[in-house]
Amino acid sequence: MSDESVKDTEGQVESAGIGRRDVLKALASVPVLGVFFAGWYEKKLADDAKREAIMAELGLEGRAPAVIPDAISRPPGDRVRVGIVGFGGEGESLGRCLGFAHPDWIEAEARNNLENPANRTLEVFMGQEDLNVSITAVCDLFDVRAERARAAAANADGPGGATAGQATRYRRYTELLESDVDAVVIATPDHWHTRIALDAVAAGKHLYVEKAMTRTEEEAHQMYDAVTASDITFQVGHQQRQSETHIKAREVVDAGVLGHVSLVEVTTNRNAPWGAWVYGIDDRGTPATIDWEQFQEPSENKVPFSPERFFRWRCWWDYGTGLSGDLMSHEYDAVNQILGIGIPDTVVSSGGIYYFKDGREVPDVWQAVCEYPERDLTLMYSATLANSLYRGQVFMGHDATMQVGQTVHVTADQYSTRYAEKIAGDVIDPTRPMFSYNPRTSGVDAVTSATAAYFAQRGLLYTYRDGKMVNSYHLHIKEWIDAIRGNAETSCGIERGFEEAITCHMATRAYRENRKVRWDPVARRIV
Amino acid sequence: MRRAHVDAAQYGGFQLTALVVLRMLVGWHFLYEGVTKITNPQWTSVSYLQDSQGWFSETFRDLALNPGAVSVVDVLNEWGLTLIGLALLVGILTRTATVAGIVLLALYYLAAPPFPGLEYSLPTEGSYIIVNKVLVELAALVVLLALPTGHRVGLDRLFVKSGTAVEAA
Numbered sequence: 001m002s003d004e005s006v007k008d009t010e011g012q013v014e015s016a017g018i019g020r021r022d023v024l025k026a027l028a029s030v031p032v033l034g035v036f037f038a039g040w041y042e043k044k045l046a047d048d049a050k051r052e053a054i055m056a057e058l059g060l061e062g063r064a065p066a067v068i069p070d071a072i073s074r075p076p077g078d079r080v081r082v083g084i085v086g087f088g089g090e091g092e093s094l095g096r097c098l099g100f101a102h103p104d105w106i107e108a109e110a111r112n113n114l115e116n117p118a119n120r121t122l123e124v125f126m127g128q129e130d131l132n133v134s135i136t137a138v139c140d141l142f143d144v145r146a147e148r149a150r151a152a153a154a155n156a157d158g159p160g161g162a163t164a165g166q167a168t169r170y171r172r173y174t175e176l177l178e179s180d181v182d183a184v185v186i187a188t189p190d191h192w193h194t195r196i197a198l199d200a201v202a203a204g205k206h207l208y209v210e211k212a213m214t215r216t217e218e219e220a221h222q223m224y225d226a227v228t229a230s231d232i233t234f235q236v237g238h239q240q241r242q243s244e245t246h247i248k249a250r251e252v253v254d255a256g257v258l259g260h261v262s263l264v265e266v267t268t269n270r271n272a273p274w275g276a277w278v279y280g281i282d283d284r285g286t287p288a289t290i291d292w293e294q295f296q297e298p299s300e301n302k303v304p305f306s307p308e309r310f311f312r313w314r315c316w317w318d319y320g321t322g323l324s325g326d327l328m329s330h331e332y333d334a335v336n337q338i339l340g341i342g343i344p345d346t347v348v349s350s351g352g353i354y355y356f357k358d359g360r361e362v363p364d365v366w367q368a369v370c371e372y373p374e375r376d377l378t379l380m381y382s383a384t385l386a387n388s389l390y391r392g393q394v395f396m397g398h399d400a401t402m403q404v405g406q407t408v409h410v411t412a413d414q415y416s417t418r419y420a421e422k423i424a425g426d427v428i429d430p431t432r433p434m435f436s437y438n439p440r441t442s443g444v445d446a447v448t449s450a451t452a453a454y455f456a457q458r459g460l461l462y463t464y465r466d467g468k469m470v471n472s473y474h475l476h477i478k479e480w481i482d483a484i485r486g487n488a489e490t491s492c493g494i495e496r497g498f499e500e501a502i503t504c505h506m507a508t509r510a511y512r513e514n515r516k517v518r519w520d521p522v523a524r525r526i527v
Numbered sequence: 528m529r530r531a532h533v534d535a536a537q538y539g540g541f542q543l544t545a546l547v548v549l550r551m552l553v554g555w556h557f558l559y560e561g562v563t564k565i566t567n568p569q570w571t572s573v574s575y576l577q578d579s580q581g582w583f584s585e586t587f588r589d590l591a592l593n594p595g596a597v598s599v600v601d602v603l604n605e606w607g608l609t610l611i612g613l614a615l616l617v618g619i620l621t622r623t624a625t626v627a628g629i630v631l632l633a634l635y636y637l638a639a640p641p642f643p644g645l646e647y648s649l650p651t652e653g654s655y656i657i658v659n660k661v662l663v664e665l666a667a668l669v670v671l672l673a674l675p676t677g678h679r680v681g682l683d684r685l686f687v688k689s690g691t692a693v694e695a696a
């Protein structure tokens with residue numbers, strides 16, 4: 001070989017011609033390339049075959065859900081005049097989902113985006129569809145919030161800009177209902193929902209009611225009777241109905257991938273003051289700026305002016321139902337969306353005030369167990385406001401387990417009957433998900449604040465359409481507006497809202513009355 | 528350049544074979560890393576960038592936060608690895624590919640240096656302190672830069688012979 005190298009050197013020096021030996025040496029490694037691609041192709045075929053075998057077995061597609069409610073843009077039609085009752089955090093958020101943000105919010109989000117380009121809150125807001133609606137009327141018992149609502153309604157800087165205008169502030173909701181609004185958003189504390197809704201239905205106004213739909217069982221019956229007897233368009237604010245992962249999860253269940261589901265575990269753990277409803281108290285809130293008597297009008301328990309009760313109302317039974325109506329309602333509705341379980345046969349519940357000993361009445365650690373003997377299924381809800389472990393909604397079937405959050409993971413059970421052969425044949429690995437669905441196809445989106453991250457993880461804040469981040473509240477309210485124009489059905493109408501309300505009230509009563517409560521399906525009463 | 532050619536031409540058969548095999552093994556590894564990323568639509572560099580530690584971690588994490596930057600990093604990785612791998616394997620533009628490979632591996636090393644006290648959420652498949660497989664592969668490419676073989680066994684030989692590509696060492 002050494003003389004060969006000498007010859008090579010000579011060749012280089014003496015001649016620039018290319019000989020047969022040069023061509024052979026130049027191409028010497030090309031066959032290796034053939035080996036490489038043969039190996040790669042064989043491995044790819046094996047991997048693809050395995051994947052296809054699993055997907056064929058599951059009868060699922062890896063793509064986005066085929067039927068996405070409301071994904072198709074429709075001509076906006078006639079302008080819808082909307083009135084908002086209650087412009088606290090939730091009301092302001094729903095105002096933005098209609099297309100109208102307060103100028104201060106836009107400024108703050110623009111600053112957030114400058115500090116952290118990954119914070120795309122403003123971009124997502126500006127990218128919202130123009131729904132061709134106007135907020136023409138607002139009602140809030142706190143002057144500061146009422147003025148904020150008017151400023152948002154008039155702000156042309158946003159996706160609803162073309163229809164921004166002056167909204168009239170009403171001091172009582174009944175006056176707002178007498179105005180020319182077509183539709184009303186109710187984002188007040190729970191103890192006001194039913195009174196406003198009943199009068200709004202009587203006035204023929206379409207309704208969007210925040211969850212929990214009502215504060216008591218009696219109110220749920222009243223609202224159900226009124227809405228079903230009317231022809232208004234009705235939506236309860238469970239925006240996760242728009243989440244792509246929840247829609248996909250339903251497909252997984254419908255395809256029978258999980259086998260018999262015997263247990264569903266859902267949680268809402270939070271570990272911060274905001275998560276325990278210790279919201280900021282606005283020091284502009286005084287008896288002069290807050291109509292306190294009107295605030296507590298529907299409540300039997302009248303107390304002197306209390307900023308704590310006004311701004312942190314979820315901590316008292318007088319105005320809400322604590323974890324039940326605020327958070328179990330979302331988790332229950334998600335399971336109801338995916339499994340269609342309806343009202344449970346029985347519910348037991350327990351918990352206590354174990355961390356936030358700040359004078360509140362509602363428990364901060366709480367669980368409820370709902371039994372569905374006809375479905376051979378138990379639904380367990382648990383929550384603590386002093387730990388933030390997140391494990392998604394877990395659906396436990398004989399053949400597989402499904403975890404639902406911002407992604408869907410389906411993992412075969414090691415003792416599954418259906419997958420036994422494929423597990424034995426190493427086609428399915430029970431230690432890893434056999435199917436994962438992540439609607440974020442590429443790129444990253446960041447939500448920066450702890451609150452935003454909490455909601456995003458649960459699919460409550462953002463979802464995806466064709467890989468693009470959209471606000472699920474916006475899709476949910478858009479579905480309602482489209483339905484008002486006769487172009488769609490609402491996904492959380494009065495039937496689903498009634499099931500949510502009754503289930504939450506069963507859980508609340510089981511806790512407060514310290515007993516197992518039962519649903520009488522004939523008398524349609526909690527007993 | 529010319530000196531390198533002459534020196535390289537003096538390799539013994541065993542030396543030449545060992546160097547060419549080393550070049551092809553590194554090329555194979557690059558190529559497969561690139562091809563698997565291209566053919567996996569789910570692959571993204573995000574979690575790797577987010578997990579960055581050490582001197583330049585802020586820069587790498589900033590990249591992870593910018594979806595536009597991530598797309599660029601993803602494409603550069605996918606095609607960079609593939610093209611460098613192909614070039615090393617068949618011995619074309621070998622010198623450029625070797626330098627590019629060194630740069631890429633240096634970035635990987637700096638994004639996640641195995642220094643004492645740095646903890647990563649992504650598990651590594653071995654046990655390392657200061658020296659890891661990325662650094663060893665980088666050193667292998669430095670050896671191949673010092674002792675080039677593309678013009679002896681590889682397509683570069685044709686260009687050197689026909690005098691069209693001086694770069695191709």
